[in-house]
Amino acid sequence: MSSLSQMSARSNKPAPGGSRQAGVGLIEILVAILVLSIGLLGMAALQTKALSTNNSAMASSVATIASYSILGAMRADKANALTGSYNTTVTANACPTSRASLADAQKSDWCSQLKQNLGAASTTSGTINCSNTGTCTITIQYDDSRAGTQGQVGLNNQKVITSAML
Numbered sequence: 553m554s555s556l557s558q559m560s561a562r563s564n565k566p567a568p569g570g571s572r573q574a575g576v577g578l579i580e581i582l583v584a585i586l587v588l589s590i591g592l593l594g595m596a597a598l599q600t601k602a603l604s605t606n607n608s609a610m611a612s613s614v615a616t617i618a619s620y621s622i623l624g625a626m627r628a629d630k631a632n633a634l635t636g637s638y639n640t641t642v643t644a645n646a647c648p649t650s651r652a653s654l655a656d657a658q659k660s661d662w663c664s665q666l667k668q669n670l671g672a673a674s675t676t677s678g679t680i681n682c683s684n685t686g687t688c689t690i691t692i693q694y695d696d697s698r699a700g701t702q703g704q705v706g707l708n709n710q711k712v713i714t715s716a717m718l
Contacts, residue, residue, distance in 0.1 A: 608696055612712060614669045619690040619714035621665065622680060625658040626688065630718050633682050642666070644676035670694040675709055686718040 626633035637655035642648060647663035650656045662678065670676045675695045682688040696710040 611670060611694060611696055612710065615692040615694060615710075615712040616714065618662065618665055618669065618678070619692055619712060622658065622662045622678070622690060623688065623714070623716050623718075625662070626680075626682065627718050629654050629658070630686075633688070633718055634684050634686060636682065636684070638680045638688075639682055641677060641679040643674060644670065644678075645672050645674050666692065666694075682718070688716055688718060690714045690716075 622638070626638050629637075632638065632653070632655045637653065638659065640648075640659055642659060642663035644663060644667035647667060648656065648660050651660060659680075666676055666678050670692070671694065673695045675693060677693050679691040679693075680688065681691075690713070692712045694710055694712075695708055697708045
């Protein structure tokens with residue numbers, strides 16, 4: 553080894569014609585971690601939004617099933633449904649307790665179903681309106697704040713309206 557290259561090796565200076573980079577690898581790692589962190593935060597936000605939207609869709613499906621449930625009960629008791637025995641509005645936080653007739657028992661059970669599946673809030677309600685010709689409209693209103701729309705006026709209360717013939 554020549555004396556010049558020995559001296560360069562001892563003083564930690566690059567030999568003539570060679571180059572040495574120091575610290576660039578650490579900066580690259582820090583930038584990669586920053587980019588990865590931002591990506592993971594974005595994925596977490598996306599997952600949260602997907603979960604809340606999925607819960608909202610489930611509530612809409614439950615409301616639809618509840619409307620078909622009371623329609624099925626009214627079809628089984630068609631004579632009373634045509635005379636208006638089922639026409640009512642129930643609120644989930646104050647379900648009727650009367651079970652004097654089949655219609656009263658069905659309305660009480662339906663209200664309990666709404667309360668259990670859509671929440672006991674005062675905004676959860678169900679309205680049944682049947683004409684004497686057998687055309688019925690079932691309206692279910694519920695709080696859909698699980699959709700992530702808190703604070704956005706008018707978006708929390710959702711309605712499912714089902715019209716059918718008995």
